[in-house]
Amino acid sequence: MKGKGRETDPLKRIALVSTPWPLFSRPSIQLGTLKAYLSTQFPDLEVAAYHFYLKVAETIGYNLYQVISEKTWLAETVYATLLFPERLKYIEKVFCRETSGNPLVRKAGLKTLANKVKKVSDVFIDSTDWGAFGLTGFSVCLCQLTSTLYFIKRIKQRFPDLSIVIGGSMFADESTRNLFQVFPEVDFVVNGEGELPLSQLVRHLRDSQSHEEIHTIPGIVSQKTANNETPVSFSQMETLSNLPTPEYDDYFNLLKTFSPHKTFFPTLPAEISRGCWWRRQQGAAKYSGCAFCNLNLQWSGYRSKSPLQVVSEIDNLTTKHEILSVAFMDNLLPIKESEDIFTGLGKLSKDVRLFAEIRATTPRHILETMRAAGIHEVQIGIEALSTRLLKKLNKGTTAIQNLEIMKHCEELGIANVSNLILHFPGSDLLDVEETLRNLEFALPFRPLRFVHFWLGLGSPVWQDPGAFGIKAVFNHPNYAAIFPPHIFSSMNFMIQAYRGKLGLQKKIWQPVKKKVRIWKKEYAELHRGPLSTPILSFRDGMDFLIIRQKRVGTEHSTHRLVGTSRAIYLFCQRHRSLKRILAHFPGIAEDRILPFLRMMVDKKLMFEENGRYLSLAIPVKSASNSGFSSRNRANT
Numbered sequence: 001m002k003g004k005g006r007e008t009d010p011l012k013r014i015a016l017v018s019t020p021w022p023l024f025s026r027p028s029i030q031l032g033t034l035k036a037y038l039s040t041q042f043p044d045l046e047v048a049a050y051h052f053y054l055k056v057a058e059t060i061g062y063n064l065y066q067v068i069s070e071k072t073w074l075a076e077t078v079y080a081t082l083l084f085p086e087r088l089k090y091i092e093k094v095f096c097r098e099t100s101g102n103p104l105v106r107k108a109g110l111k112t113l114a115n116k117v118k119k120v121s122d123v124f125i126d127s128t129d130w131g132a133f134g135l136t137g138f139s140v141c142l143c144q145l146t147s148t149l150y151f152i153k154r155i156k157q158r159f160p161d162l163s164i165v166i167g168g169s170m171f172a173d174e175s176t177r178n179l180f181q182v183f184p185e186v187d188f189v190v191n192g193e194g195e196l197p198l199s200q201l202v203r204h205l206r207d208s209q210s211h212e213e214i215h216t217i218p219g220i221v222s223q224k225t226a227n228n229e230t231p232v233s234f235s236q237m238e239t240l241s242n243l244p245t246p247e248y249d250d251y252f253n254l255l256k257t258f259s260p261h262k263t264f265f266p267t268l269p270a271e272i273s274r275g276c277w278w279r280r281q282q283g284a285a286k287y288s289g290c291a292f293c294n295l296n297l298q299w300s301g302y303r304s305k306s307p308l309q310v311v312s313e314i315d316n317l318t319t320k321h322e323i324l325s326v327a328f329m330d331n332l333l334p335i336k337e338s339e340d341i342f343t344g345l346g347k348l349s350k351d352v353r354l355f356a357e358i359r360a361t362t363p364r365h366i367l368e369t370m371r372a373a374g375i376h377e378v379q380i381g382i383e384a385l386s387t388r389l390l391k392k393l394n395k396g397t398t399a400i401q402n403l404e405i406m407k408h409c410e411e412l413g414i415a416n417v418s419n420l421i422l423h424f425p426g427s428d429l430l431d432v433e434e435t436l437r438n439l440e441f442a443l444p445f446r447p448l449r450f451v452h453f454w455l456g457l458g459s460p461v462w463q464d465p466g467a468f469g470i471k472a473v474f475n476h477p478n479y480a481a482i483f484p485p486h487i488f489s490s491m492n493f494m495i496q497a498y499r500g501k502l503g504l505q506k507k508i509w510q511p512v513k514k515k516v517r518i519w520k521k522e523y524a525e526l527h528r529g530p531l532s533t534p535i536l537s538f539r540d541g542m543d544f545l546i547i548r549q550k551r552v553g554t555e556h557s558t559h560r561l562v563g564t565s566r567a568i569y570l571f572c573q574r575h576r577s578l579k580r581i582l583a584h585f586p587g588i589a590e591d592r593i594l595p596f597l598r599m600m601v602d603k604k605l606m607f608e609e610n611g612r613y614l615s616l617a618i619p620v621k622s623a624s625n626s627g628f629s630s631r632n633r634a635n636t
């Protein structure tokens, strides 16, 4: 069969490959979705999906793999060493920088690691009969660039006639064209989502049996079409309702081959929607969506599945694989459908553990439905605790909304693993001061992780850098260390760098970093012990309220609110404007209510922003019902 499969048996079989370094504990949703879709379009087509990254994780050890997979640059250095051994001294510099504070990876060493990875990769490449496939596709997301290129290069050395197609979030629009000049082993690139273009490509290859005679296929850039002047085309499904349930059998079959002490319970990836509804054009705004975001380049608009479709997929997948952890891969859940989806999931009566990314504007009642359905962890688009900065980020949210959803998560026992973006270009001292001030009110809630802004190709900041005080944009210099000069200068890479007051940004955000570190430490300390309670909580005596405020290094304090004070505090469990408060308590004059509200803010029991008030304490009762104590025990 070797090397002649295509001529004898044209396109009866294709291979889809995902190389390191995606999270090892999940099957690839890209491979699972494409395999399921292609199987419905071509019932006689055999699709082999290789979740090869799992094999590498098993070989080098899950802990080591995880650390590497969480750091893009670190991940790219390993296969870069194999691809461009002559650049080792430059690549090693990146590796050293990225491993500072990571003794596990540093100890493993770049050369040893690269050798181990080479061995397992080459065994896989050499033992697979690539000639039996009429087409091999690679899904390339962040962290997978050098590993994919290594595989393509090695496979093409053995099977020069094999057609290779690549796609994924690493390639978008015009940046796909130059690829053929520097990586001639690649035959086709999918621009945008893969289902329709890949199906048409398969159909074409079946009919013509040649990639030389390729005509124009929407969404496919080929060696041939890339040379002409026509713009890069795009083709996506109108709705997601034709998408079958993802097919993850290949991942689970591989896992079954591991020895018992190397097996584990994976998380199932699922998708409800594609795209981001926040990226809809907003009035006269110059750009849509969040200023830093380039997550949706492969999609146009926003599409979501019906609640019935989602519930039945989760039901089928969890039953089939006997797994109860599910991560929704969506950038943003739909607003309208979410309630029905999570109500439906709740009705399955399965003890699922769900993860999703949501916006800070998600209403409380939907959060409650999500919690009841099994949402255990969320990533909220918090990004900042300064309303001034949130405006620059075009988040469409305010600090008081962010604090409110952080409080709801704390109360409902939903782990909130969200980010605080530092060093955003154009942020200034006033943004920092506001952040520091508001951080004081966030301390009772699960700490945010600070992340440094990075410039994404295609993001609004990248498109209009001048508006954010950026003087010049260019490929990130780490690519210059990894790739030879002719590749570096020919390609537009996904991670960009820029010139423009970087030193100032680093300096002004230092105090925030320091404060976030203290926050993390104190939060852990205040939750130590088997009977942990929330940092700021209240118990309701129906006519009075007792608020308990825990602090590090000092006595905890308690406050009693009686009668109307209690009623106002409870009314502001969701943020309310002064006008609403006055209207709700018509018998009480403003000059009596305002001093009370100010006193609450002074004591950090309430937060105030632009005349809106939010009570910060959470009821002890619902915190304990939500499993608060055990959750925090597990994390401290």
Ligand code: SF4
Pocket (backbone or CB within 6 Å): 275, 276, 277, 278, 279, 289, 290, 293, 294, 295, 296, 331, 332, 381
């Ligand atoms: S960060 Fe999230 S909400 Fe903002 S544009 Fe990107 S996907 Fe949409």
